[in-house]
Amino acid sequence: MSSPEEPQLATPETEISEGEVDANLGLNKALDTYRKLIEKKDGKEPLSEKDQANLEDKIKEIEEREVVEKIDDHDPVEIPCEKGKITIGPPTLTRFEQARIMGARALQLSLGAPPFITIPKNARISLDISMEELEQKVIPITIRRVLPNGDYQNIPIDYFA
Template sequence: MIRLYNVLKDSRYLSDAAEETELLEAPENDKETELLEAPENDKDGEPEENAGLNKAIDTYRKLIEKKDGAEGLSEKEQEALENRIKEIETREVVEKVEVHEPVEIPCEKNKITIGPPTLTRFEKARIMGARALQLSLGAPPFIPIPKTARISLDISMEELEQRVIPITIRRVLPNGDFQNIPIDYFQK
């Protein structure tokens, strides 16, 4: 390893780059650096409270005025625009999102509350694929093997139709709440 390093050092791959190049120093208080820095303060020297909201309102106003074209806004339209902007300004700004702990929604009396009452095509495909893999790896079937079955997928399809696979489907809501549904709760 050391020999390889010495060989590469002698060639140009690992030459001392610091000796060959000169370092550039950053200019101090240059006009260009002042222009690149983002203004954090407004005219009074205090940070602007709702800079994002003000920018959004200005953009909204420009879009509405541009939509009407060269004609401009009538007094009614201008008044409606100002009322809409006041409504937007009075909205509550959510700054902190509370953490939601996922909760299980119970299956009461075979009632499915999340999603359709039948298996979706994606759930069917996932169940049949997983069960076919199990069967092909030597798992015992839950039904007598039909004479028409040629591959493990045929057996898993028949097991799914008879609802004998001991599987539970978990359906999840966007907020994290979920429902565990046994396969025999689904309609055929």
């Protein structure tokens, strides 16, 4: 009895690691998208030879750039608030910051903390009182806004417009 030989599939050997393939795949996809955007910008007419050469030069420049994934040697630094100037983010409280402040203050009030203002007649719940306190900017709170590199700015609530 002889056993039938199983056909073996030939697999090409590659010396590129998986990390390089993923990086090149993403870069190639981004460059293809960039090329399509530039070519569609003019509309119906194809790019002239000069424009095509400029596009290829820009693509080569992008391909040669060094990719910085993470810099480990940066220690977060506080950016000071000089003369009430807010350098990180918008000059007003964002809706998320407002919600966080009002929610935290309403919880404090509901747990028995004394209010910083006289309680308005139309206030029915602690959230109404915290909204009024926020409008009058009497809550002693500081907002910390953080940049992606870890640098941050502590901004007192008085500085917001």
